Amino acid sequence: xxxxxxxxxxxxxxxxxxxxxxxxxxxxxxxxxxxxxxxxxxxxxxxxxxxxxxxxxxxxxxxxxxxxxxxxxxxxxxxxxxxxxxxxxxxxxxxxxxxxxxxxxxxxxxxxxxxxxxxxxxxxxxxxxxxxxxxxxxxxxxxxxxxxxxxxxxxxxxxxxxxxxxxxxxxxxxxxxxxxxxxxxxxxxxxxxxxxxxxxxxxxxxxxxxxxxx
Amino acid sequence: xxxxxxxxxxxxxxxxxxxxxxxxxxxxxxxxxxxxxxxxxxxxxxxxxxxxxxxxxxxxxxxxxxxxxxxxxxxxxxxxxxxxxxxxxxxxxxxxxxxxxxxxxxxxxxxxxxxxxxxxxxxxxxxxxxxxxxxxxxxxxxxxxxxxxxxxxxxxxxxxxxxxxxxxxxxxxxxxxxxxxxxxxxxxxxxxxxxxxxxxxxxxxxxxxxxxxxxxxxxxxxxxxxxxxxxxxxxxxxxxxxxxxxxxxxxxxxxxxxxxxxxxxxxxxxxxxxxxxxxxxxxxxxxxxxxxxxxxxxxxxxxxxxxxxxxxxxxxxxxxxxxxxxxxxxxxxxxxxxxxxxxxxxxxxxxxxxxxxxxxxxxxxxxxxxxxxxxxxxxxxxxxxxxxxxxxxxxxxxx
Numbered sequence: 001x002x003x004x005x006x007x008x009x010x011x012x013x014x015x016x017x018x019x020x021x022x023x024x025x026x027x028x029x030x031x032x033x034x035x036x037x038x039x040x041x042x043x044x045x046x047x048x049x050x051x052x053x054x055x056x057x058x059x060x061x062x063x064x065x066x067x068x069x070x071x072x073x074x075x076x077x078x079x080x081x082x083x084x085x086x087x088x089x090x091x092x093x094x095x096x097x098x099x100x101x102x103x104x105x106x107x108x109x110x111x112x113x114x115x116x117x118x119x120x121x122x123x124x125x126x127x128x129x130x131x132x133x134x135x136x137x138x139x140x141x142x143x144x145x146x147x148x149x150x151x152x153x154x155x156x157x158x159x160x161x162x163x164x165x166x167x168x169x170x171x172x173x174x175x176x177x178x179x180x181x182x183x184x185x186x187x188x189x190x191x192x193x194x195x196x197x198x199x200x201x202x203x204x205x206x207x208x209x210x211x212x213x214x
Numbered sequence: 215x216x217x218x219x220x221x222x223x224x225x226x227x228x229x230x231x232x233x234x235x236x237x238x239x240x241x242x243x244x245x246x247x248x249x250x251x252x253x254x255x256x257x258x259x260x261x262x263x264x265x266x267x268x269x270x271x272x273x274x275x276x277x278x279x280x281x282x283x284x285x286x287x288x289x290x291x292x293x294x295x296x297x298x299x300x301x302x303x304x305x306x307x308x309x310x311x312x313x314x315x316x317x318x319x320x321x322x323x324x325x326x327x328x329x330x331x332x333x334x335x336x337x338x339x340x341x342x343x344x345x346x347x348x349x350x351x352x353x354x355x356x357x358x359x360x361x362x363x364x365x366x367x368x369x370x371x372x373x374x375x376x377x378x379x380x381x382x383x384x385x386x387x388x389x390x391x392x393x394x395x396x397x398x399x400x401x402x403x404x405x406x407x408x409x410x411x412x413x414x415x416x417x418x419x420x421x422x423x424x425x426x427x428x429x430x431x432x433x434x435x436x437x438x439x440x441x442x443x444x445x446x447x448x449x450x451x452x453x454x455x456x457x458x459x460x461x462x463x464x465x466x467x468x469x470x471x472x473x474x475x476x477x478x479x480x481x482x483x484x485x486x487x488x489x490x491x492x493x494x495x496x497x498x499x500x501x502x503x504x505x506x507x508x509x510x511x512x513x514x515x516x517x518x519x520x521x522x523x524x525x526x527x528x529x530x531x532x533x534x535x536x537x538x539x540x541x542x543x544x545x546x547x548x549x550x551x552x553x554x555x556x557x558x559x560x561x562x563x564x565x566x567x568x569x570x571x572x573x574x575x576x577x578x579x580x581x582x583x584x585x586x587x588x589x590x591x592x593x594x595x596x597x598x599x600x601x602x603x604x605x606x607x608x609x610x611x612x613x
Contacts, residue, residue, distance in 0.1 A: 057525060057611065077530060077609060085527035096522040098221055109217040110526050158527065 001067050001087045001161040004054065004194075005030040008063035011049050015062065023212045024050065026063070031194055033161050036185070036206060039198040041214035047198050048093060050214065051166050055090055056080040085114060089160035093167045093198075095151040099140035103131065103150045106139055111157040125153045128179055145171040152180055156187050162194045163187075169204055181206055218523065222536045225515040230508040235548060237501030242552040242589055244494025247559055250582035252487045254564065256480060258571050269305075269453060270342060272418060272470040273298070273446045273462070289442030294465075298448055303455045309443030310336045310420070311428045314436035315400035319409065321371065322393050323382055329375045336420040337428040338447045345412060352427035358408045359396065362422040365414040389413055400435035419470060420445075445470075502593050505544065506600060509537055513604045520608050534598075534605045541597040549590045556582055 010026050020026065022045065031037055041047040052058040053065055056072060065072045067083070075083075084090075097106050103126070111117055126132045129149040134142055139150065148171055155163065163184065169177035181204040188195045197204060198214075275288040290309060299307045313335040322328035343350055343362070350360055372383045384392060394409030415422070432439070450458060462469055513520065523533050564576065 055525065057609075077606070081527065081529040084525065090525070092525075096525060098519060098522065100221060100224060101217065105217055105220075109221070109523075112217065113527055154526070 001083075002033045003030050003066075003068055004162060005066045005069070006063070007066065009053070009065055010062050011046055012060045012062065013049075014046065022046075022214055024214050029212065031162065031196055033194045034192055035194050035209045036188075037194070037196045038203060038206075038208040038211040039196060039214055040203070040211060041198060041200055043200055045214045047200070047214055048166065051090065051093075051164060051198070054088065054164060056083065086159050088162045088164060089155045089158050091151055091155040091163070091165040091168050093170070095144075095147055097139045097147055097151055097154070099138065102136045102138055103142065103146075104135040106150055107154045107157055110154050114158040116159060117157045122153060122157065125156070125183060128183060129153070130176065130179075143171075145173075145176070148172060149176070149180065152184065156183070160191060160193050162196060165195065165197045167198055167200065169202065177204055180204070216536075218528070218533065219536045221519050221523070222516055222533070224519070225512055226540075227508060227511070230504065230511075231544065234501050234505040234508060235544060237504060238498055238545075238548045238593075239551050239555070241494050241496070241498030241501055242548055242586060243555045245491050245498065245589065246552055246556045246582040246586045248487045248491035248494060249585045250556060250560060250577075250579065251563065252483065253577045253581045254560070254567065255483065257575065257577065258567065269450055270417065271448045271450055271453065271458070272310075273448060273467045274444060274470060276466050276468055287442065289444045290446050291442060295443075295446055298446060301457070301461055303450050303452075303457045303461070305449040305451060307446055307448040308339045308342065310338055310445040310447065311425065311432075311443065312336050312441060313428060314432050314439045314441065315398055318397045318399070320395045320397075323384065323388075323391055326381050327379065328393075328395075329371055333421055335423045335428060335431075336445075337423055337425040340425055342447055342449070343422065349412060350424055352424045352430070354426075354430045357406070358410050359423055359427055361394070361409045361411050362418070363411055363414050364419045364421070365416050366419065367421070368414050398431065398435060403435055405435075418447075498589060498593075502596075505541060505597065509541065509597070509601060510604060512537065513601070513608070517608055520605060521611075524605075524609055530602065530605045530609050534602045537601045538598045541601070542594050545590050545594050545597070549586050553583070553586060 006024065006027070006029050008026055008028065009024075014020060014025060023029070024039065025046065039047065039050070049058065053061060053072075056075060059073060067087075098109070101109065104122070107122055111122065123132070123135070126135055129152070131142075131146050131149050134146060134150075139147060142150070148168065152165075152168065155165070165184065168184070169180060172180065184195065185206065197206075197208075273290075275290070277288055295307050295309055298304055317333050317335060318330065319333050320328035320330045340347075340350055345360075345362075352359060368384055375381070376383050382388075389411050392411050394411060396407040396409050398405045398407070458469070461467075520533055524530065560579075
């Protein structure tokens, strides 16, 4: 998959609004593979909504969202499963980790599905992100910042054409967020993938190819 | 351990599953037992008669007080027999020929005190009797006579005579061991014959001997004496034909048919077993609801986990599987335990049946197995589909 294109996309909830000053909604724009994007947003402008459209778990919009010119409204369940498994990786703002499982199990539950990374590579990432001592700790007992790092590792144990990171560093210090940015970009380059990062203020210091205001 | 299972088994309620298990076990067991019991017991009522074809009916005239006192006979004339034969339901008809002399017979087994009674013989044309031709013949001068006894006679012997004297009971398999002596006394002549009992008949309440023997012996012991037959055997096309009953009513004939009583008994047996099975089925259906509710509750409680699994790339099929396997396993366990319970019970009641009706053959377990398997498959398929549907609801965020 090379291009994600939004053609006049507008969430139904915004259809009555006249004061919309967005560079995304009701515009034509595309995300290309290999590029790095920043989507800046104020809260309430529909950032999570955009994520859910691209992940296919909400479709309450007008206009057209296409992947390589294929209309996503026509996708079947198995199309979406395939996209989530092999083409678009998501780093959720709300993380969506399993609190009953340990940090390592949370990563493995994804890696066993994709069979993509070795245990050595995963351990290396835990090491780099300074949470190696937490691999066997239940997620419920970790801080949100630590959980964010586990969620990043889980987002990377799959093949992807695009990585969609929804406020990835909201609870991280500058040191950890730069390591995270580094790991993320290295893996994205390795896979030749596009990266879309959203932020409502603090964002990773990276060389963005393009910035949109939502 | 599979991580998905580790996640999704959270909130499984053991008590609900145990409740389902025993409820469904009971329901399935009752259904299987009902079907198997019916299958095992019905031959007792429907014992096939190997000597007299089911399409043969035996007719007699009503015996009334007036008829008896006035000396009005209850025998059939030649004309009446011809008339029966002309009816559309009848293929052919023939009178019973009765022995005109006194017969006394003694039956015993392995040298025990004999059971002695006066009796009589009757015969129908040999073609009405379904035995091999060689066995059902008599040539004048022979001392051995083939005989078919009514089953009621043997019941009389078994439960009335043998029981009180502690003698062995007679079953079909032991027919050959019965020692039967026949004494004929008429007009100053004495003769002794050996009876060879070929078997027992449910369908004809008389002591049958070959036609040739009756013809010869009547001529020899009571020459010139004849009597109109009081019974007629008729071969019909279908015994259930309505025309038969109408004709009998019009003419005032009786049909000797012990099948009538068996029919009533089977009918009530059917009604009772159907009721029992209905209760079993109802319990099964209710337990199925327990399982469904339990699984729905489980899915509801784990809906966030299920949604997250779907969002990180698991297919609805994949996340449905643990719950489908759970129900499949439960249902299979129920099936196996119900079957074992059935075997235990069946063993018990078969012992009783064999004691009372030794001649009944054991039936196959196939009906119970098939009904068990069908309930199992039906319930499992519906379970699987319902779980799949529930998971897809989470996918489409309809809950």
